[in-house]
Amino acid sequence: MKGMKEIFENINIDSWVQHFLRSPHQFNKPHDSDAELIEIPGNSHHYLAVTIDTVAEEITSGLYQDPYTMGWVTVMACLSDLAAVGAEPLGLVVSASIEPSRDRTFTNSIARGMEDACRTLGIFILGGDTNITPTISLTSCALGLVPRENAMTRRGCKPGEDVFITGGLGIGNALGLVRLTKLPSDYFPEKIYRPVAHIKEGQILRKYVSCCMDTSDGLLTTLDQLMRLNGLGFVVDCDWERILEPEVLELCNKTQTPPWLMIAGPHGEFKLLFTISAKVADKVLAQPQFEGTNLIRLGKVQQTPAISLALPSGQSVNIDMAPIRNLLQTVGADLEQYVREFRSIGKKLGLE
Amino acid sequence: MKGMKEIFENINIDSWVQHFLRSPHQFNKPHDSDAELIEIPGNSHHYLAVTIDTVAEEITSGLYQDPYTMGWVTVMACLSDLAAVGAEPLGLVVSASIEPSRDRTFTNSIARGMEDACRTLGIFILGGDTNITPTISLTSCALGLVPRENAMTRRGCKPGEDVFITGGLGIGNALGLVRLTKLPSDYFPEKIYRPVAHIKEGQILRKYVSCCMDTSDGLLTTLDQLMRLNGLGFVVDCDWERILEPEVLELCNKTQTPPWLMIAGPHGEFKLLFTISAKVADKVLAQPQFEGTNLIRLGKVQQTPAISLALPSGQSVNIDMAPIRNLLQTVGADLEQYVREFRSIGKKLGLE
Numbered sequence: 001m002k003g004m005k006e007i008f009e010n011i012n013i014d015s016w017v018q019h020f021l022r023s024p025h026q027f028n029k030p031h032d033s034d035a036e037l038i039e040i041p042g043n044s045h046h047y048l049a050v051t052i053d054t055v056a057e058e059i060t061s062g063l064y065q066d067p068y069t070m071g072w073v074t075v076m077a078c079l080s081d082l083a084a085v086g087a088e089p090l091g092l093v094v095s096a097s098i099e100p101s102r103d104r105t106f107t108n109s110i111a112r113g114m115e116d117a118c119r120t121l122g123i124f125i126l127g128g129d130t131n132i133t134p135t136i137s138l139t140s141c142a143l144g145l146v147p148r149e150n151a152m153t154r155r156g157c158k159p160g161e162d163v164f165i166t167g168g169l170g171i172g173n174a175l176g177l178v179r180l181t182k183l184p185s186d187y188f189p190e191k192i193y194r195p196v197a198h199i200k201e202g203q204i205l206r207k208y209v210s211c212c213m214d215t216s217d218g219l220l221t222t223l224d225q226l227m228r229l230n231g232l233g234f235v236v237d238c239d240w241e242r243i244l245e246p247e248v249l250e251l252c253n254k255t256q257t258p259p260w261l262m263i264a265g266p267h268g269e270f271k272l273l274f275t276i277s278a279k280v281a282d283k284v285l286a287q288p289q290f291e292g293t294n295l296i297r298l299g300k301v302q303q304t305p306a307i308s309l310a311l312p313s314g315q316s317v318n319i320d321m322a323p324i325r326n327l328l329q330t331v332g333a334d335l336e337q338y339v340r341e342f343r344s345i346g347k348k349l350g351l352e
Numbered sequence: 353m354k355g356m357k358e359i360f361e362n363i364n365i366d367s368w369v370q371h372f373l374r375s376p377h378q379f380n381k382p383h384d385s386d387a388e389l390i391e392i393p394g395n396s397h398h399y400l401a402v403t404i405d406t407v408a409e410e411i412t413s414g415l416y417q418d419p420y421t422m423g424w425v426t427v428m429a430c431l432s433d434l435a436a437v438g439a440e441p442l443g444l445v446v447s448a449s450i451e452p453s454r455d456r457t458f459t460n461s462i463a464r465g466m467e468d469a470c471r472t473l474g475i476f477i478l479g480g481d482t483n484i485t486p487t488i489s490l491t492s493c494a495l496g497l498v499p500r501e502n503a504m505t506r507r508g509c510k511p512g513e514d515v516f517i518t519g520g521l522g523i524g525n526a527l528g529l530v531r532l533t534k535l536p537s538d539y540f541p542e543k544i545y546r547p548v549a550h551i552k553e554g555q556i557l558r559k560y561v562s563c564c565m566d567t568s569d570g571l572l573t574t575l576d577q578l579m580r581l582n583g584l585g586f587v588v589d590c591d592w593e594r595i596l597e598p599e600v601l602e603l604c605n606k607t608q609t610p611p612w613l614m615i616a617g618p619h620g621e622f623k624l625l626f627t628i629s630a631k632v633a634d635k636v637l638a639q640p641q642f643e644g645t646n647l648i649r650l651g652k653v654q655q656t657p658a659i660s661l662a663l664p665s666g667q668s669v670n671i672d673m674a675p676i677r678n679l680l681q682t683v684g685a686d687l688e689q690y691v692r693e694f695r696s697i698g699k700k701l702g703l704e
Contacts (some may be wrong), residue, residue, distance in 0.1 A: 012482055014449070015456065019463035023443055023476035036479040038442060043395065050478060052445040052493055056485045090390060091375055093404040096368070097489050100685070101579035104367065124375035124403060127388040130364055133408045134487040137449050141404055141493035145393065251372065333452070 002304035004228065004305075005322035006312040008176045009328050029056040031229060032216055033153040034084035047151050048193050049144040052079035056137035059337075061347040063267065066190050067106050070138055071113025077095075077216060078142035079121060079197035081098050084214040086152045086206025089121070089143030089199060094128040112139065121199050149305040152202065154229050154350075157275035161210060163234055163284070166198045167294045169219050171200070171250030173265035177257060180339050188251050195270035201293050202272060209274040219263040222273050223307050224321035233306040235299040236263075240312065243296055260309070260351040261342070264324060275301055282315075311349075356580065356657075357674035358396040358426065381469030383581060385505040386436035391500070399503050401496040403433035409488035413687075415531050416544050417617065419458050422490055423465025429568060430494035431473060431549035432622040436566040437506045438558025441473070441551060446480040447491040464491065472679075473551050485597040504554065504564040506581050509627035513562060515586055516637070518550045518624040519646045521571050522600030525617030529609060532691050539602050547622040553645050554624060560636045561626040569614040573648075574625050575659050576673035585658040588615070595648055595672050597621075600604055612661070612703040613694070616676060627653055661703075667700050 010031065017030045026039040027047055035051035055064075055074045064070050075092065082089050094114060098107060118125055148154075170195050179189045198214075205212065209232070215222045223234045240259040241248060252259045277285065278300075285295050302308065306318045324345060325332070332336040344350040360381065363696045369382045379389040379399055387403040407416075407426045416422050419667045427444065430644040434441050446466060450459060470477055476613050498504075523545050529538045549566075557564065561583070575586045592601060592611040628636065629651075656662065658670045674681070678699060698704040 015459070016463050016480065016482060019467045020459070020477045021467070021471070023478060026443075026476070026478055031385050031481070036445065038396075038443070038478060038495075039390075041440075042398075043392075046394075048400075048442065050445055050493075050495060052479070052491070053445045053481050054449055054483050054491065055448045056449050056483050056489075060486055061447050088393075090392070091378075091402075093388065093402055093493060095404045095406045095491050097406055097408050107367070108371070111368050115371045115373070119373070124378070125372045126375060126378055126390060127382070127404070128368065129491075130368060131406050131408050131489070133489055135485060136411055137408075137483070137485055139404070139406065139447050139481075139491045141402075141445060143390075143400070143402060143495070275546065316381070 007322060008326045017329065027151065028153060032155055035144070036082040037085060037151050038254060039082065040088040041100050043163045045147060046145045046150055047144050049082055049085050049087035050141065051078050052139065052141040053077040053081065054137055054139040054152040057184060058264040063176060064190065067109035069190055069193060072109035072117045073118040073197045074140050074193060075114045076195050076197050076270055077244065078140045079123065079199060080195070081200045082142050082144040083197045083202035084152060084212050084272055085146055085152055086212070089123045089201060091124045091126040092140050092142040093126050095131070097131040097137045098126065099136055100132050106185040113270055117332045120196055128254055140194045151208040152206050152209060152224055154211050154213045156210040156313050157226065157230050157232060157301045158210060159232055159301050159303040161275045161280060162249050162278045162281045163273065163298045163300060164281070165215065165243070165298050166201045168243065168245035168248070168296065169215065169269055169271065170244045170262035171195065172249045172267035172269045173218060173262045174251050176265050177261065179253070180233045180335055183255065187255065187326050188232040188247065190202065197270055205211035205274055206288050208280065209276050212272055212274040215271045215273055216269040218265050218268040219273070219322055220307060220319065221266055222268070223323055223326065233302045233304045233308065235302050235310055237299045237310050238299070238312060241300060258346060260346060264319070268324070272300070295314055317348070317351065319349060353420035357672070360678045361675060363497050364611065379503065379507060384507055385535070387435040387439065387496070389503050390439060397499060399500055400495045401434055401437050401439035401498050401503070402493065403430050404491065404493040405433065406489055406491040410458045411488050415528060416542065418581060420460035420465035421542055422495070423462035424469045424546060426490040426492050427466045427469040428547050428549050428622055431475065431551060431555045432547070432566045432568060434494050434496040434505060434551045435551045435554035436543055436564050436624055436634070437498055438501045438554045439495060439498040440504055440555060441475045443476045443478040443495040444492050444494040445478050447483070449485040449489045449695065450665040451486065452484050453495050468608060484485055489554060498558070498642040502558040504558050504561060505566045506563050506578055509578065509582050509584060509653045510562060510563040511653050512630060513627045513653040514630045514633045515625065515627050515650045516633070517567065517648050517650050517651060518553045520594045520597035520600070520648065521567065521621055521623065524619035525623045526603050527607065528617050528619040529603070529613065532687055534556060539607065542600065544599055549622055549625045553618065556641050557624065557626055560632065561628050561651065564624055564626040566627055567620040567623045570617050570620040571625070572659060572671065572673050573618055573677055574620070579659060583657055585654045585656045585660065587660045587662055589649070589651045589662050595650060609677060610704045612698060616671070625650070667702070671701060671702065
């Protein structure tokens, strides 16, 4: 959008996309949806939803230390993209590129993490590829079907609509905080970080929502991306007890960490964020099919393209996510400087 | 098969697969086909064909030095798997994990290689993912549809059938030889290595063949794999002028390289190898739809599970591919020793 600072990641994606002719059978445009939506010859009712995701930086940076987490997240990241378009999964394929020094226990644990993530959701790994590489990277590609008239995208929200999430926030950034600030692991054990893709929720929501995106990159990055795509803004009701997971809140209290970091950091939790007409929200979301889903009202869509944090103090603060989203590259991947500058942005805004 | 030495790569794949429950909607078993074949709900006529492939070792080992080749092969490797099951491609997604030190020229060239490979075949890149990683790896995942009754697999050949390939062999191993023996690049310029997936040929052949596999890992590895799956062997008519590409033959002559290395090495050329009833082969393959395809009769399926090379000298040699396929691991990835031991196997067999 005009007047907004560009996001390096979006520029990078566009620099790839500019080389590629667009398929005439593709429904979505670049950035428009969490999974690609493709017409299938002979099937006028569904799109094939397909998405690919690599987990690598999270491992080489030391964020994930347990191979089981590595496998689990590789699979869930892709399945969450399917969830965010409302697809019914057909399965997935995986490619594991692993260092020669790793032993069988390590690769077995990755495989079990992948498989357990799939079994949690009744989904199957269909096949894959393995390679020996100097540094690890794990890729998965997930496939699904979604009814054409109900496929969810990131576009379509309107001012005044309600914003919801399908569960509490912060487990991804809590783990990130523990690693970045070198806190002992037991402050937030890695095994708490077992995000589950909200496949079932996506399939129910697809009939009602105006737009949907998963929070794989953290809440505020998700909202920033939706703001840029829709030309609208969001008010976030920062009622921390209500929107953060209990373990995350506990970590914040124990370590005197300002809770805004748990929604501003880039390591998300794979919940679905969606917008829905305020008129029907209560009625729709009270349906028995949402039983077991922790739907949380997060705030509102607003006309002004800004992310406004409505703080517990009663104050409202507009947060510009561009410098935060670009920060890792700005500091040249120096993680100590990253944490320092991240928090200094918070201080300037009165969030710390 | 009983009595045969195990292949490390197959053991490795099985060690992953053992963790994974098999989808009740998957037609193929592990190892059985170049792409996974999956039932699509509501479509009783087609399988969804899906395959994932990572190109990494070929780059980090210095085999590919031109980023355009890296992009090209990443895409073609997957498309060739679709070709080998006879699928009609729906498109592909890519994931590029690249070192932070690489500049825009480098990534642009990868993207152009990917796109040009796709355009050669009228196929589209649907989306993807990018990451910054300590070492490069490029993954693609391709999707297609194939009529259920005509999907080709690696199983089904019968003794006495003819074996064909859809074009001349050796460009992959020729490039490999130049790199491994440190010959000047102009002996076999990397840009000669632009394999094209035989998508059209696969779609025609699927009606007639008894089994099919691409030669991505070189001819003899392909035959060895088919031998293990079918419990049958193959006679290869080693008429080098007829089965090797002219540039490959020229390299062999110029450098006094024994031509068997061009079919025994592990870096293939993405031709389709297929078996077909000898009774119908001539009639089927003379059809006008094969115009423009260089179909080469390679040999025969034999009852004995052995790969028999019928040499120009009139001699016949049985080659055990297990020590060759396992060699890179046996020598601990020492490339000089690899070349030495590879050739000493040839000397013992009288192939050098």
